[in-house]
Amino acid sequence: MTCGVRPRVLFVSKPVAPPYRDGTKCLVRDLATHLERSQPIVMSTKGAPRLQNTSTREAVQTEQVYADAGSFSPTMVANARAALWLLTRSRADLWHFVFAPNRASSHVGRALSRIRRVPVVQTIASPPRSFRGIETLLFGDVVVAQSLWTRQSVLAHAPDCTVEVVPPVVGEVRVRTAAEQDRVRGELEISGEQPIFVYPGDLETSRGAEVVAASVGAIVRELPDAVVVFAYRAKTEEAHRVRRELEARLDSTHTRFVAESSDFLSLLATSRAVLFPVDDLTGKVDLPIALLESMALGVPVVTWDWGPLRDLDGAVRVGADDREAFVASVIRVAQDSGYRREVVDRQRVAIAERFSAKVVARAYEAIYSRLLAF
Numbered sequence: 431m432t433c434g435v436r437p438r439v440l441f442v443s444k445p446v447a448p449p450y451r452d453g454t455k456c457l458v459r460d461l462a463t464h465l466e467r468s469q470p471i472v473m474s475t476k477g478a479p480r481l482q483n484t485s486t487r488e489a490v491q492t493e494q495v496y497a498d499a500g501s502f503s504p505t506m507v508a509n510a511r512a513a514l515w516l517l518t519r520s521r522a523d524l525w526h527f528v529f530a531p532n533r534a535s536s537h538v539g540r541a542l543s544r545i546r547r548v549p550v551v552q553t554i555a556s557p558p559r560s561f562r563g564i565e566t567l568l569f570g571d572v573v574v575a576q577s578l579w580t581r582q583s584v585l586a587h588a589p590d591c592t593v594e595v596v597p598p599v600v601g602e603v604r605v606r607t608a609a610e611q612d613r614v615r616g617e618l619e620i621s622g623e624q625p626i627f628v629y630p631g632d633l634e635t636s637r638g639a640e641v642v643a644a645s646v647g648a649i650v651r652e653l654p655d656a657v658v659v660f661a662y663r664a665k666t667e668e669a670h671r672v673r674r675e676l677e678a679r680l681d682s683t684h685t686r687f688v689a690e691s692s693d694f695l696s697l698l699a700t701s702r703a704v705l706f707p708v709d710d711l712t713g714k715v716d717l718p719i720a721l722l723e724s725m726a727l728g729v730p731v732v733t734w735d736w737g738p739l740r741d742l743d744g745a746v747r748v749g750a751d752d753r754e755a756f757v758a759s760v761i762r763v764a765q766d767s768g769y770r771r772e773v774v775d776r777q778r779v780a781i782a783e784r785f786s787a788k789v790v791a792r793a794y795e796a797i798y799s800r801l802l803a804f
Contacts, residue, residue: 440520441462442526445478447474454528466792470491471493473495478499517545517546524551524802526552527539530554530555539552550572554580556716557583576715580738581595597716603695603726626702633672634665636710639676658686695727701724706731709734721745
């Protein structure tokens, strides 16, 4: 690295290309567009829209590593293409790996970094189902967890590891217009007067969908016009089975199911509250991007005070599995305007001080600086 030249940081991740419905891709996109003292490089696909750094106003360097934008889980072929590119073509000063630790990717990442002698930052993009043997999956010169819970879980099984905490990031979230909110309501056949509550979680992972389903009756008793929307991504076939089972149990007057919303952010924006009583975040970043986007949009988030979600400053956090308190909190943010404003203000402070792209990018650049001495 030549003195005076900004160091080149390559993000090793899934293809950074639309659609941005994946927390890992959003993390890389928002970091790459907000770094100030280093030059970001992202791995993408042919024809993908170029990103622009909001600080330097330069186009983010994009390498056409992948054949397509891929699915939730990258294929072996996609992983092989990425590994070959790192081995033969990368000229970056530092590699920043952002993925859920797994045996194959970690083995390849460790080997390539040793062969190429490139310093590595490794972000645990989402917590593993089990932390047993986690030390074999960590190879970064600096390992970053995205919550205190993940850090503590790593150290409980690998006490000799050094793990830092940098929270997830949310980029700029555009305020949704009344027309956009009306349109998404129209698609769901929900009038403008009806309060909407959104569950933006998986159906087949965690008990979140079941807790929300069991809460519908209590919510409707207090708010007779309320509609609870289950907005999810079908990552497995099991999601379709769970949806059918829930639809058979629940009153369609007060529930909707949306597998892929045409405008997810407008759905969040038009909601009275976002509900997330989740006890298993397998396959998700520690603080799902939908929750941070809701907070940025001024929508209260009600969740369990559990695991990584304990780091969700500003949100309404209820004791894990205290279903009565959960429903009471949902009703309160819906009916008590003063309390609602208090929650919204707290959330916006948390976004500005902890989760904004500039703040998180600054934290990562401090790590890069230590490794590269710039």
